[in-house]
Amino acid sequence: MVKDEDIGKVMEILRANVPPHPYKSREPFKVLIATVISQRTKDEVTYTVAEKLFGKYPLPRDLKNAPTDDIAHLIYPAGFYKQKAKKIKEIAKIIDEDYDGKVPDNLEELLKLPGVGRKTANIVLSRCYDKDVIAVDTHVHRISNRLGWVNTKTPEETERELMKVLLKKYWKDINELLVMFGRTICRPVAPKCDVCPIKKYCKYYKENKKG
DNA sequence: AAAACGGGGGC
């Protein structure tokens, strides 16, 4: 069992040490589209192409009427550009026509949008609407298991278990903190445990440290 | 359950 006190310490240390998340906007439509672009894509390239896209097509109505080929061209470096362009255009159309230009603020409606799965939806709910959800991506899944906070196979399982283990006040920030921590220190392969600021709280470190 | 989608960056 993990102690609340240790989790509190870990969160405190991460807040102090982890670089800030690169995408500042909390505008739901921009976060939604940027998050779709970010799927299986590094965040630097995601946010540079997202800004280019919004520079030319700022609103749902603009994107709805944009040529799919032009959207694809603008987001090209992010990869999966054809299918993402098509989905972005469809999302823009649905938001503009069915939701009066406003991104829905509940999981059920978000999941109906093309290209929006549980992870993307939860990021929007947490970041833009202050909902009590935990957005579990590969970073959150991996790091939660390494720390020993959960012992799970699938992201869905991780989400359920984390909601039991973590006090609510940590839910909102867990995704952004662990994503940035996962990029810099707690990488999928060859994590930099030697410079990790929370190694004394980490199950993986205790089990793997040498000599 | 596994394949497919994809260019860019790290090593």
Next chain:
DNA sequence: GCCCCAGTTTT
């Protein structure tokens, strides 16, 4: 040159 990346959809 090979592997991975704020996953989702289709087979």
